[in-house]
Amino acid sequence: MPLFKKALAGRVMQTDIALRGVAIVLVVLNHASITDSRPIHLGGGLNILLLLSGYSFARFILVRETMAQVRRGIASFAFNLWLPCLAVVLASFALKREWSWGEVLFVSNFYTADHIALMYVWFPQVILQMLAIFWLLSFVPGARQGLARHPLPLALGGLAISFALLLVLRGDDRGADFANRTIEAVGWNFVLGCVAWYITHGPSRQGMAARLALLGCTAVLGLVAFGWGADWLRAVLLPLALALLLFVPRLRLPAIVAQIVQVLSQATFTVFLAHVLFLRIFDAAGLRGASSGFNLADTLFAAAFALTGSVAVWVLASALRRAWQATHADALRRQMQRGIA
Amino acid sequence: MADPVESQRADFFRHIERHGQRPALIDGNGITMYAQLAERADLFARQLPRQRSLIFLQTANSVACITAYLACLRAGHAVHLMGQPASDTDKARLAALEQAYQPQAVLRPYGDAMAVASPVTGAVTGPSLHPDLRVLLSTSGSTGSPKLVKLSETNLAANAASIRAYLELGPADRAMTSLKLHYSYGMSVLHSHLAAGGSLVLTDEPVTAAAFWHLFEQAGATSFAGVPYTFELLAGNDRWARMPGLRQVTQAGGRLAPDMVRKVSRLGMDNGWRFFVMYGQTEAAPRIAWLPPELAHDHPDCIGRAVPGGTLSIMDEAGMPVEIPEVDGQLVYSGPNVMMGYAASAADLASDCTPAHLLTGDIARRTAQGLFRITGRSARMVKPFGLRINLDEVQELARSRMPGAICAGTDDGIVVAVAADALSAQPEAAGAGEWLARAIGLPPQWVQVAVLPEIPQLANGKPDYRAVLKCRRSTQPPAHALAPLRVSRAMRLAAGMDTLRSPAFYRRTLLEAGGILGLVRPEWGDVRGIFAQMTGRPAPSGQDSFQSLAGDSLSFVQTSLALEDYLGQLPDDWDSLPIDQLEALRGGDALV
Numbered sequence: 001m002p003l004f005k006k007a008l009a010g011r012v013m014q015t016d017i018a019l020r021g022v023a024i025v026l027v028v029l030n031h032a033s034i035t036d037s038r039p040i041h042l043g044g045g046l047n048i049l050l051l052l053s054g055y056s057f058a059r060f061i062l063v064r065e066t067m068a069q070v071r072r073g074i075a076s077f078a079f080n081l082w083l084p085c086l087a088v089v090l091a092s093f094a095l096k097r098e099w100s101w102g103e104v105l106f107v108s109n110f111y112t113a114d115h116i117a118l119m120y121v122w123f124p125q126v127i128l129q130m131l132a133i134f135w136l137l138s139f140v141p142g143a144r145q146g147l148a149r150h151p152l153p154l155a156l157g158g159l160a161i162s163f164a165l166l167l168v169l170r171g172d173d174r175g176a177d178f179a180n181r182t183i184e185a186v187g188w189n190f191v192l193g194c195v196a197w198y199i200t201h202g203p204s205r206q207g208m209a210a211r212l213a214l215l216g217c218t219a220v221l222g223l224v225a226f227g228w229g230a231d232w233l234r235a236v237l238l239p240l241a242l243a244l245l246l247f248v249p250r251l252r253l254p255a256i257v258a259q260i261v262q263v264l265s266q267a268t269f270t271v272f273l274a275h276v277l278f279l280r281i282f283d284a285a286g287l288r289g290a291s292s293g294f295n296l297a298d299t300l301f302a303a304a305f306a307l308t309g310s311v312a313v314w315v316l317a318s319a320l321r322r323a324w325q326a327t328h329a330d331a332l333r334r335q336m337q338r339g340i341a
Numbered sequence: 342m343a344d345p346v347e348s349q350r351a352d353f354f355r356h357i358e359r360h361g362q363r364p365a366l367i368d369g370n371g372i373t374m375y376a377q378l379a380e381r382a383d384l385f386a387r388q389l390p391r392q393r394s395l396i397f398l399q400t401a402n403s404v405a406c407i408t409a410y411l412a413c414l415r416a417g418h419a420v421h422l423m424g425q426p427a428s429d430t431d432k433a434r435l436a437a438l439e440q441a442y443q444p445q446a447v448l449r450p451y452g453d454a455m456a457v458a459s460p461v462t463g464a465v466t467g468p469s470l471h472p473d474l475r476v477l478l479s480t481s482g483s484t485g486s487p488k489l490v491k492l493s494e495t496n497l498a499a500n501a502a503s504i505r506a507y508l509e510l511g512p513a514d515r516a517m518t519s520l521k522l523h524y525s526y527g528m529s530v531l532h533s534h535l536a537a538g539g540s541l542v543l544t545d546e547p548v549t550a551a552a553f554w555h556l557f558e559q560a561g562a563t564s565f566a567g568v569p570y571t572f573e574l575l576a577g578n579d580r581w582a583r584m585p586g587l588r589q590v591t592q593a594g595g596r597l598a599p600d601m602v603r604k605v606s607r608l609g610m611d612n613g614w615r616f617f618v619m620y621g622q623t624e625a626a627p628r629i630a631w632l633p634p635e636l637a638h639d640h641p642d643c644i645g646r647a648v649p650g651g652t653l654s655i656m657d658e659a660g661m662p663v664e665i666p667e668v669d670g671q672l673v674y675s676g677p678n679v680m681m682g683y684a685a686s687a688a689d690l691a692s693d694c695t696p697a698h699l700l701t702g703d704i705a706r707r708t709a710q711g712l713f714r715i716t717g718r719s720a721r722m723v724k725p726f727g728l729r730i731n732l733d734e735v736q737e738l739a740r741s742r743m744p745g746a747i748c749a750g751t752d753d754g755i756v757v758a759v760a761a762d763a764l765s766a767q768p769e770a771a772g773a774g775e776w777l778a779r780a781i782g783l784p785p786q787w788v789q790v791a792v793l794p795e796i797p798q799l800a801n802g803k804p805d806y807r808a809v810l811k812c813r814r815s816t817q818p819p820a821h822a823l824a825p826l827r828v829s830r831a832m833r834l835a836a837g838m839d840t841l842r843s844p845a846f847y848r849r850t851l852l853e854a855g856g857i858l859g860l861v862r863p864e865w866g867d868v869r870g871i872f873a874q875m876t877g878r879p880a881p882s883g884q885d886s887f888q889s890l891a892g893d894s895l896s897f898v899q900t901s902l903a904l905e906d907y908l909g910q911l912p913d914d915w916d917s918l919p920i921d922q923l924e925a926l927r928g929g930d931a932l933v
């Protein structure tokens with residue numbers, strides 16, 4: 001098959017995987033375009049990632065039989081998330097010679113939108129705080145039985161409560177940035193992911209009408225939460241991602257696009273951790289134009305630079321790890337044979 | 342006053358709460374006491390149909406699965422214990438089986454719990470069931486034959502009581518669940534321990550994994566059950582034999598080589614535990630004979646004597662009993678554990694066709710000491726991994742793709758010989774081998790297809806199975822199955838240095854990077870390797886799934902993409918499917 005035909009041939013991907021790739025590109029584009037004069041806020045990528053985190057959380061952790069298993073799953077997930085983030089936070093402190101207990105303890109999003117870390121630390125903070133809440137809830141008597149018998153109503157109840165918290169606690173004067181980074185502001189995105197999993201899978205699986213109702217509610221919640229001002233894109237992207245999760249379990253993409261999305265989706269976490277560093281390198285190297293205002297070409301160039309750099313880090317780390325596992329096993333086998341001989 | 346007959350009949354499930362606060366099941370989450378188990382089973386039973394029904398139960402080594410099984414039994418239902426379907430072929434078989442038997446509910450693992458699902462047939466009324474029918478088991482579990490063995494409560498309780506008696510099981514005994522519940526051997530371990538008020542430690546770790554023995558020690562286990570393959574895997578390292586607390590080891594599921602019987606027996610004598618060689622068939626629920634441990638060393642080629650309550654005899658070709666020692670004949674068993682007959686359709690579930698005695702199909706002789714020794718098989722059966730496989734059925738299956746093929750085998754593997762002109766190309770043979778292995782539920786390396794100029798024949802024109810067997814290439818268990826117990830820290834360090842000095846490591850890094858970017862096709866060895874790499878668990882077992890390996894959202898993307906790349910297509914519930922079942926999906930579509 002000629003190369004271009006092969007590249008355009010369709011390839012099917014799981015929608016949640018494809019969404020990760022798209023979401024992380026949005027995140028990097030948003031952070032590459034932060035200037036006062038930008039025509040549009042490209043926010044929404046991290047909200048989609050929160051949604052997907054909740055979706056996976058319900059899929060891999062909440063399905064476990066006992067609360068002890070759920071707690072172990074939560075602890076393992078939290079540890080795997082926390083350790084690399086802490087490494088970036090501490091490395092950032094060392095580079096900048098600054099210190100923040102709030103960031104070390106992953107609670108700074110409760111009181112400030114500023115951060116020393118060379119990453120948007122509020123995102124792992126929100127997830128870790130959500131995990132802490134779920135961990136505490138796991139001690140509620142009857143929680144396991146309730147979750148086993150009525151997962152969807154419970155998840156919907158959680159969604160209602162988390163959104164109610166947003167309505168009750170919003171409206172302070174700490175600024176829009178701050179307001180979008182607190183657990184009460186975006187925690188409902190995570191819970192929405194859990195609802196999306198339960199409504200599409202397992203015994204609580206629902207039909208088209210229930211899914212449409214959830215989508216409609218999400219559209220309204222998105223408008224209420226994000227408004228139709230500068231952050232209107234968030235209000236659009238979140239329901240759009242949810243719609244794909246609810247109605248399109250698999251997507252057919254051109255092979256070349258699928259390959260790129262596949263690499264990006266695998267590298268999502270590393271890209272999240274490393275892209276800010278590459279954006280800073282981009283700026284420090286003077287690669288951005290002299291103009292202080294918004295420049296589309298500069299933004300795209302910076303985003304491509306950050307994505308490429310972060311993905312390269314992930315590819316190298318993954319390739320080294322896989323090569324180590326493969327060749328180390330052979331070396332070990334040789335050592336064992338020597339030992340036996 | 343309780344009727345003693347009734348109390349024995351119901352021993353292993355109906356009155357388990359009488360063991361109260363004794364431990365019944367132990368897993369990674371803690372201990373489930375008998376009273377708790379009974380309560381949970383009764384709670385679960387409320388989800389089941391109210392009227393006595395036929396229920397299909399897909400098994401897992403989990404508290405939830407055993408709870409569901411006991412719930413079915415305590416509520417008076419008849420249960421077909423079965424493995425979990427993984428491939429589309431399996432699912433088609435299950436659908437056909439449901440069509441044939443019309444069960445009213447299907448219980449399957451959902452995460453760590455058990456879900457009650459409606460059968461695809463949507464059966465409401467269900468088949469008519471004989472009042473004594475309790476459990477249905479597949480005779481082989483391998484070729485998808487709808488032929489099932491019918492077992493009554495009497496069969497099961499009598500066999501549990503027999504095993505309990507000769508193993509001298511009591512409340513202090515604690516067995517590791519090293520076998521699947523839908524294998525009759527695995528089922529009997531459960532029944533006999535519940536009957537004795539003992540306990541079971543639930544795990545899917547293989548016996549070769551350090552984690553298995555760590556759990557053994559931590560949970561205070563006293564025994565484990567193995568098929569011949571288990572002991573082959575353990576042969577390279579005797580550390581397991583010195584495990585504190587080990588009180589007994591049982592072996593069944595096929596013939597263990599006499600040398601190995603001697604070796605394990607000697608290990609037992611040296612380390613203070615007893616080794617029981619046993620023999621059985623699913624049709625006897627399943628235990629038929631046992632070899633007293635003190636005789637194992639001197640009579641390693643014997644199956645021993647009949648279990649308590651049963652009788653073994655030898656029958657000649659004319660159907661007459663053979664009383665003289667050392668004369669071959671068919672081994673015949675009779676006892677209260679002999680099945681109610683076979684079922685091939687829903688209509689057969691209403692009848693009781695208990696035979697007067699069970700013709701085992703094995704050729705045996707009685708020794709001068711009164712022990713029985715198997716010398717051959719009248720039917721062409723093999724037992725790799727303890728799975729009973731009829732070579733004639735496999736041959737029939739093979740011929741659907743390879744006309745004229747003949748099949749030979751031992752407990753170590755199966756060889757299919759096919760004439761070169763029956764296949765269009767050599768690569769087709771390898772593909773056919775994989776397909777056949779998948780169809781009968783064996784790892785691909787256990788089934789080999791030999792392409793020969795012509796099918797070997799004996800002088801009388803019959804197939805020469807010995808010649809076919811000689812075509813077998815040597816196979817060895819994968820290294821990851823053997824490695825965990827043998828590696829010292831010094832070896833690891835030396836291997837690490839070797840790796841860093843090796844150009845192969847750097848070449849491999851480049852290759853892996855190319856694979857990740859889609860520039861070269863990644864070379865995935867098998868599903869187990871993918872799981873090991875992506876989840877960081879060095880030696881997952883065939884029963885592990887992504888969920889059981891504590892996979893999370895950080896590792897699932899890479900894992901699912903690697904699996905998709907390796908398997909071609911992933912089922913939606915791939916994350917809950919065991920590794921073995923995922924491996925069975927390999928190449929399926931390509932061959933159809």
